[in-house]
Amino acid sequence: MSKSVTLHVISHTHWDREWYLPHELFRMRLVRLIDNVLNLLERDPNFKFFHLDAQTIVLEDYLQIRPHMRGTLERFIREGRLLVGPWYQLNDEYLTSGESTIRSLLIGHRIAQSFGAVMKVGYLPDQFGNISQMPQILRGFGIDNCIFGRGWGLAPGRKMEFWWQSPDGSKVLTSFMAFWYNNAQRFPSNPDEAEKFVRSLKERMLPHAATSHLLLMNGVDHLEAQEDLSQILAELAPRLEPDRILHSTLERYVEAIRKEANGLQTVTGELREDRHGSVLAGTLSTRIYLKQANERCQTLLERYAEPFSTWAWAEGAPYPADFLTYAWKLLMQNHPHDSICGCSADQVHREMMPRFDRVQQVGEEIAQNALLYLAGRINTNSLETAGSPEETTNIVVFNPLSWPRTDHVEAVVEFPLGSPSRGTPAIDYSRDVSSIALRDENGDPVPITVLENRIAYKRVLSPVELPMVVPVRRFKIAFVAGDVPGTGYCTYKVKTSKTTHVAPAVEHAVCTGVLENDFLRLRAYPNGTISLTDKRTGAEFRGLNLFESRGDVGDEYRYVPPLRDRIYTSAGAEGTMSVEQSGPVSVVRIDFTMMVPQSATPDGFGRSEELVECPVTTRIILAEGIPRVEFETTFTNRARDHRLRVLFPTNLAADSSCAEGQFDVLERPMLPPQEWGPEASPSYPQLSWCDVSDGGVGLAVLNRGLPEYQLYACQERTLALTLLRCVGRLSGGGDAPGADPTPEAQCLGTYTFRYAVAPHRGFWIDSLIWRQAHAFTTPLWAVQVDNQDGPLPCAASFVQLEPPELVLSAVKRAEEDSRMVLRFFNISHEAVSGSVAVRGMRKAWLANLNEEQMEELPVADETVVLDVRPKQIVTLLVSLEGSQ
Structure with a gap:
């Protein structure tokens, strides 16, 4: 006779925002689904719980159509009957960056908290494999468990429940939905058939269970709640004794298996076993243009817009928090597996590209504004030069990476040839420039290649005037910038010249x-x-x-x-x-x-x-x-x-x-x-x-x-x-x-x-x-700036991170206060002693990935020293001098 078990029935839907239908058509079904769920929760107190697929973006999608229903949503979420979060959306883990996964949890937590409660379950129902560092990421948000559906298999000696461990040693209690997230998709309404259905399911699952608790997933893609479920479960309960059948939640199921977790197997690393093609590996290269656009946008936000906005904020500029959140959320709308994987209808992917375009527009404007603000505070007059100010200008080269770097860069240099005008401006040819030369901060010549040299009309925008144009002599040049400080910049002087210094042909014979x-x-x-x-x-x-x-x-x-x-x-x-x-x-x-x-x-x-x-x-x-x-x-x-x-x-x-x-x-x-x-x-x-x-x-x-x-x-x-x-x-x-x-x-x-x-x-x-x-x-980024006095030196580093095995992942302002968030990880298999020097750092604290403060760290000479485990992700909260 088989042992008695507890059967946890989970009412849920799996919500693909877009797939074989475009988003708006699925949204119409979503609105109907949530309307019906709210009515069901209202009229049937015995229908206790419903899960909205661990996402919070569905709340935004719903409330755009039903804004008056927020109060009802909040009530059921606070009561624990409607479960949401911890994610913003269920992103594909391999086709998006690690930071994108963190941001989905960061934003998802804040949305769910604003409605009253966050479901603290690492629910990953249909991702096409699971990354090695997911346990550490989940633990960084206070989530000590995971329930997933792909990337593992029930080979001999395996059970559905196990401990999953990241390479840094972080563990989460894990349950594999070996019989999928629809193993109890619909219970038969007839009690006899329902009993037979449950007993058959138990018989199939129990040999693979390490505990006496079984997960029965009542739902699947886009399905609405089973409205007669509470009546069916009431009729089943006495029939199944001594087994127990409960209308349950994922959180309650996790707590139940935790009590029987002693002796479970530990599995380390990525869960991406492609048994029988189950991780659908072809999606790595389907519609590659989506992957390219996503990489551009992620790099733009993570490497340029956020970090340099943070340093501009540290120097007194407003921090564009709302625009950055908007850009991140817009980007993450393209991150679910049916979207970024390219495995949807053509219409779906046509609609994705304008989202990428909008992210790029916002991100580039944020980054350019931040870099121009920083460049505008550099004391370029301290550079040695000869000639009048009208004959010189400056290029500031910014390096987003955390180590000093020599790399090639392109820059645009413009010299005005007249005054701004709303009509076609007159060109003052007496001010024209025939060629330019470049010198570094030591006054040494820097070889350049002129890629473009022409007269152009530059648009001038003003918040108090209509747009105008000004004629300019525009040079586009390429050169190699040497030893640009890590997470910092250096400045070059541009001088008008009769000749341009070009290097000999780098010891090559290009003709052959x-x-x-x-x-x-x-x-x-x-x-x-x-x-x-x-x-x-x-x-x-x-x-x-x-x-x-x-x-x-x-x-x-x-x-x-x-x-x-x-x-x-x-x-x-x-x-x-x-x-x-x-x-x-x-x-x-x-x-x-x-x-x-x-x-x-x-x-x-x-x-x-x-x-x-x-x-x-x-x-x-x-x-x-x-x-x-x-x-x-x-x-x-x-x-x-x-x-x-x-x-x-x-x-x-x-x-x-x-x-x-x-x-x-x-x-x-x-x-x-x-x-x-x-x-x-x-x-x-x-x-x-x-x-x-x-x-x-x-x-x-x-x-x-x-x-x-x-x-x-x-x-x-x-x-x-x-x-x-x-x-x-x-x-x-x-x-x-x-x-x-x-x-x-x-x-x-x-x-x-x-x-x-x-x-x-x-x-x-x-x-x-x-x-x-x-x-x-992550190319160097160059901007032009006039001759000026300023509080910043001609070259500086905002963050210095050592040793090289520590890789910078994020620099941003904290979500909840006016501290800086600095995140990095140890890429090596060995523990390292690290040092983090931050310009203007007064105090520093260790924090989790949810930006919750932990222990304070000693700061000496704007530097923190700490030990970092192999593959550990470290988040610091930093208080800066004079930060707003």
């Missing part, structure tokens, strides 16, 4: 496709590939940047090669090479055509015999003093049903790869375990870099918004980066709803991709490869 600097030597070939020599180690890499097209007859969720696939590459292409730019930043351009099958065959078993021309332009960029080669590739896709990748043969003796994850670096096998089944994907997610090393040397591939990579199990040990995955339907086939055609997912048209390679010595940790990757994804 050869580029060289102190670290690297490369030769480019007409088919777009390069050979690369690392002058520090002598390592050579050949055939880098080869393009590959394979057939894909899958859908938005899954890559499926046709049974009779034919692979096409750019190896035989014969293009033209030209020198696009020389000087401190050199660019070789290669134009060629790649021939690709037009589509799959009608039966889906092969690729068409007809080929189409796909024009390709690759710009290869090498700058002085920088140990990486950058690529900017533009591909015009005229083919359907294929996957386009760029390949980097490493020829290194390695059977695993490493890649940047969310607050972590993951080592993954070249091939998934056989027991996961043939559907398991060998492709993996990454943030800004992946890497292969044999211990002596390695090759890292860096990217901007290209989250899918694979280490091919071939002799060359090739790293493959996915650029496009072109498919024509949402999912499956036949007449099922998911088989809706999605022609825009074929990604026809012209796309541009940015990626880079960085050879190195040793493993990724030895070469600090994350610094090279973050430098690539």
